[in-house]
Amino acid sequence: MAGKQKMINGAFAAILLLALLLQAGCAFKDIDKRTFVVAIGIDPSEKVRNGFRVTLKLAKPIGNVKQATSPTYAYLTHDADSVAVAIHEMETRVDTSLDLGHNRIIVMNKDLLEKDLDTFMDFFTRRGDIQMICFVAVAEKSSEEVVSFEPTIEAPASIALYNYFDNIGTESPYVVTTFLYEFRREVLGKGKDTVMPIIDVDKENKEYLVHKSIVLKRGAKPVELTPEETKYYNSLVNKASGFSYKIAEKDMSVVLNIDEVKFKYKIVLNEGEPRIDIKITKIGVIGESTHRLNLKHLEKYDKLAEKEVNKKVMALLTKLQKNNVDPFGFGLRYQATRLSRKGLDKEWERIYPEIKFNVKVHVELKSTGVIE
Numbered sequence: 001m002a003g004k005q006k007m008i009n010g011a012f013a014a015i016l017l018l019a020l021l022l023q024a025g026c027a028f029k030d031i032d033k034r035t036f037v038v039a040i041g042i043d044p045s046e047k048v049r050n051g052f053r054v055t056l057k058l059a060k061p062i063g064n065v066k067q068a069t070s071p072t073y074a075y076l077t078h079d080a081d082s083v084a085v086a087i088h089e090m091e092t093r094v095d096t097s098l099d100l101g102h103n104r105i106i107v108m109n110k111d112l113l114e115k116d117l118d119t120f121m122d123f124f125t126r127r128g129d130i131q132m133i134c135f136v137a138v139a140e141k142s143s144e145e146v147v148s149f150e151p152t153i154e155a156p157a158s159i160a161l162y163n164y165f166d167n168i169g170t171e172s173p174y175v176v177t178t179f180l181y182e183f184r185r186e187v188l189g190k191g192k193d194t195v196m197p198i199i200d201v202d203k204e205n206k207e208y209l210v211h212k213s214i215v216l217k218r219g220a221k222p223v224e225l226t227p228e229e230t231k232y233y234n235s236l237v238n239k240a241s242g243f244s245y246k247i248a249e250k251d252m253s254v255v256l257n258i259d260e261v262k263f264k265y266k267i268v269l270n271e272g273e274p275r276i277d278i279k280i281t282k283i284g285v286i287g288e289s290t291h292r293l294n295l296k297h298l299e300k301y302d303k304l305a306e307k308e309v310n311k312k313v314m315a316l317l318t319k320l321q322k323n324n325v326d327p328f329g330f331g332l333r334y335q336a337t338r339l340s341r342k343g344l345d346k347e348w349e350r351i352y353p354e355i356k357f358n359v360k361v362h363v364e365l366k367s368t369g370v371i372e
Contacts, residue, residue, distance in 0.1 A: 032061070034099040038073070038159050041143030042120065043109040045079040052112075052120060053079045054086035055144040056098070072156065075148050084123040101129040105161050106136050106180065107143040107199060113214070113222045117187050125184045134180040135165045138214055140200035152206045164210050165197070173231040173240035174211040186216075190345045191332030193217040193325045195233065198224070215325045223323045229316050236263040236280065236313070237328060244287060247304045256305055256365065257287035267334055267355075275356040276330060280313065282361070286368045293368040305363040317357045324353060 036059045045051035060072040076093060080086035091098050106124060124130065139146045146161075154160040163169025165177040176197045186194035194216050200209040211227040213234075225233060234240040235258070243258040262281040268274070286293060286301070293301075320327065331348040338344055 029097055033096050035059070035094050035096045037098055037100045037103045039105050039107070039147045039161065040100075040103060040124075041107045041109075041139070041147035042083060042112060043139075043143050044111050047079040048081055051079055051081045052083055052086060053077060053144065054083055054090070055147045056087070056090060057147050058094075058098075059102075073150070077144060082123075083120050087123070100127065103130055104133050104135060104159070105165070106134060107139050107146050108136065108196075109143045110138055110140065110198075110214070110222075113138065113216060117216070117218065118184070121184070124180060131181045132179065135162075136178050136180055136183045137161075137165075137197045137199050140198050140209075140212075145201055146199050146208075149201050149208070151208055160208065161199070164208070171241050172211075173234045173243045174227055175240075176213045176230060176234050176238070187218055189332075191326070191335050191348070192329035193327050195225075195327045215320070215323075215327050217325045220324065223320070223325050225316075228312070229319070232312055232316050233327065235261050239263075243282070243284075245305060245309065247301065247308055249304060251290075253290045254286055254293075254301060255288040256284055256301075256363070258282045258284035260284070265328075265330070265333075267330065267337070269351070273356055274351055274354070275358050278313075278317075278357060278359045280309070280359065280361045281364070282309065283364045283366065285366050289368070295368060298365045298368070302363045302365055305365075306361045309363065310359055310361045313359050313361070314357060317359070321353065321355075321357075326352065 037056050038059050039057035041055035041057075043053040043055070045053045047053075054077065056076045058074045058076065060074050076090045078086045078090045078093075080089060087098070087100075106121075112120065118125075124134070137146075151160050164175050167177070176195050178194060178196045183194055183196070186192050195213050196216060197210055198212040198214055200212075202209050211230065213225045213230040215223040215225065217223075231240075231243065235243040239261050241259075243261060245256045245258065247254050247256065260281075260283040263278070265276055265278040267276050282305075317328075331345070331352065334348045334351075335344050
């Protein structure tokens with residue numbers, strides 16, 4: 001029996017070795033045979049009816065980064081009836097393989113937002129190599145302009161746009177970050193609408209402008225948020241740092257620097273008129289003042305700030321409700337806290353336009369800074 005078992009084991013090992021010999025080699029390509037795509041722009045085509053103009057920003061290889069005096073990039077554009085076709089046809093215009101695996105931003109023209117977003121973004125959402133790293137944004141004018149623009153502050157071998165959204169470079173409540181996977185989930189799902197940053201180009205000063213955002217809901221007209229509305233949304237939902245607020249009383253002006261933001265809410269339907277109870281807590285210090293301040297008066301400044309912040313938040317919530325968009329995800333919370341049943345999303349669609357907001361703001365200033 002032992003000898004027979006050894007023969008079986010030997011035959012099995014021989015089969016495994018034979019199978020290894022039949023395996024195909026890997027499809028690895030050397031780095032000098034690849035061209036890395038670092039940004040993608042999508043605009044409506046003026047040449048192809050109902051088509052797209054796709055712009056690729058390509059990283060050009062350089063021998064020594066320290067010797068480069070300016071960013072070194074090349075650009076390809078192509079018009080086609082689909083994004084996938086445009087990119088595949090651009091592959092015939094370079095002598096290396098186009099590698100999208102390092103791309104971290106896709107910029108869409110604002111005019112495309114009222115089209116079927118899932119259709120022209122399908123090529124990207126099906127890719128597994130960029131889902132978790134790729135940002136999506138909207139161009140104020142032309143995505144080709146945004147992608148090909150090279151600001152004066154952009155360092156060699158660096159992509160300035162990446163620094164706006166990866167929380168490693170600039171940290172501002174005016175800058176909203178949306179990943180590709182979040183975009184697809186919220187555009188196709190129900191209960192929360194996606195918010196995307198708007199990128200503009202200041203050619204006079206040769207710099208990007210990223211301080212506005214836009215709310216997208218499938219089948220509805222996009223709703224643009226002002227810089228101030230973007231700041232409030234981003235600080236509440238994403239707890240973005242760097243929030244500051246200016247309050248004025250008579251001839252005195254004070255700027256508050258908020259370090260911590262807490263945002264809680266509860267949907268109440270069984271206690272009279274349907275409402276959403278919202279509690280906002282902001283903790284910070286006084287960053288600037290036109291007058292000398294006294295620690296004894298901090299509570300007074302708290303109350304002034306609470307009143308003004310409450311007014312701004314209510315205005316934002318009312319605007320979103322009026323346009324029937326829900327970037328805060330109230331509808332998602334409603335569905336998650338109810339027993340699953342058919343038509344639950346339709347129930348919220350009937351409730352949301354009429355629901356009331358009960359906002360309570362608490363501002364806690366810890367100090368007047370290092371001086372009074």
